[in-house]
Amino acid sequence: MTHYYRPLIQTDPCRPADAVTLAGGWAWFSQVEQITRGGEAQVIPAAEVPAQVLSRLTEPRADVAGLQMTRPQVMGILNVTPDSFSDGGAHDAPDLALAHARDMVLAGADIIDVGGESTRPGAAEVAVDVEIARTAPVIAAIRAALPVPISIDTRKAGVARAAVAAGADLVNDVAGFTFDPDLAPLCAKQGLPVCVMHAQGDPQTMQMDPRYDDVLLDVYDFLEARVAALEATGIPRSRILTDPGIGFGKSVDHNLTLLARIGLFHALGCPILLGVSRKKFIGTLGNAPEPRDRAAGSVAVALAAVAQGVQVVRVHDVFETRSALSLWQAAVRGQVTP
Incomplete structure (x- = not known):
């Protein structure tokens, strides 16, 4: 029987003597939820967690693309597409994209994620040459103008290769490195950090009645397998981010189940990246039909995730x-965070 271990994460400044620090970061835990498929979960002391699992839960995460994982990091979204669900067409020229990237850096973005293929539900695949033409010039312009790490959001090795040549520092694949078999070897050869995300189906089909045996454990098992596959390719765990893929082949209930227990994914021994910004479930639950009106809901979910060590x-x-993060950190710690 497989056991899964989810730390019961806290951020209170008063912590018991038996508490351990989560992933070398800002949160701690002294108890863990032990989960089995089809069985009753139980709460156990952290000291009873198997040594290898406890090590992965507590081990400080290495810097990724120059970003310290000991504090929350903000990745700014830069869609250079005509059809993304929230801001399609707003930044699909190099000058517009660079201006928006500069604004995001001034606003506090730690890294810019450039994407040239919409992955909204129902979106069609974009040809490699088109995706390169959209993204590579923008990445080159940002690299020349701004001292900020850059991520390329792509499923394709050809696009990633051009992006890295233009100055990208990280590859973010919404297909979990299952779409293009050449992408992971490219990242390994280039020594690039990566983000591996879970998705059920592809953008054209993913929201057509998604189903799981147990969404939390199914997503965990997928990511565990993909991390192992990336390691086998030559990408060390220290250079891998994981993303549970909120909204990618998930219902509202699936999304909420993952968010409520997102701390489970710390047991993979990798930093967690979460992308929920302006997604449909936020509009549904937050009474905000228009994506531009979903900032408050997006921030609320982000803060809840950071409280779980994301x-x-x-x-x-x-x-x-x-x-919001600056105020959350100050309120939790009772002092201004440097």
């Missing part, structure tokens, strides 16, 4: 997120 939040609304 290291990177991927957002459209950088200023609002960074401001």
Whole structure:
């Protein structure tokens, strides 16, 4: 029987003597939820967790693309597409994209994620040459103008190769490195950090009645297998971010189940990246039909995730997120955080 271990994460400044620090970061835990498929979960002391699992839960995460995982990091979304669900067409020229990237950095973005293929539900695949033409010039312009790490959001090795040549520092694959078999070897050869995300189906089909045996454990098992596959390719665990893929082949209930227990994914021994910004479930639950009106809901979910130790939040609304994080950290710690 396989056991899964989810730390019961806290951020209170008063911590018991038997508490351990989560992933070398800002949160701690002294108890863990032990979960089995089809069985009753039980709460056990952290000291009873198997040594290898406890090590992965507590081991400080290495810096990724120059970003310290000991504090929450904000990834600013830069869609250079005509059809993304929230801001399609707003930044699909190099000058517009560079201006928006500069605004996001000034607002507090720690890294810029450039994407040239919409992955909204129902979106069609974009040809490699088109995706390169959209992204590579923008990445080159940002690299020349701004001292900020850059991520390329792509499923394709050809796009990643051109992006890295233009100055990208990280590859973020929403297909979990299952779409293009050449992508992971490319990242290994280039020594690149990566983000591996879970998705059920592809953008054209993923929201057509998604189903799971147990969404939390199914997503965990997928990511565990993909991390192992990436390691076998030559990408060390220290250079891998994981993303449970909120909204990618998930219902509202699936999304909420994952968010409520997102701390489970710390047991993979990798930093967690979460992308929920302006997604449909936020509009549904937050009474905000228009994506542009979902900043408050997006920030609320981001703060809940950071309280569970999530290291990177991927957002459209950088200023609002960074401001909220600064206040959250000050309120939790009772002092201004440097």
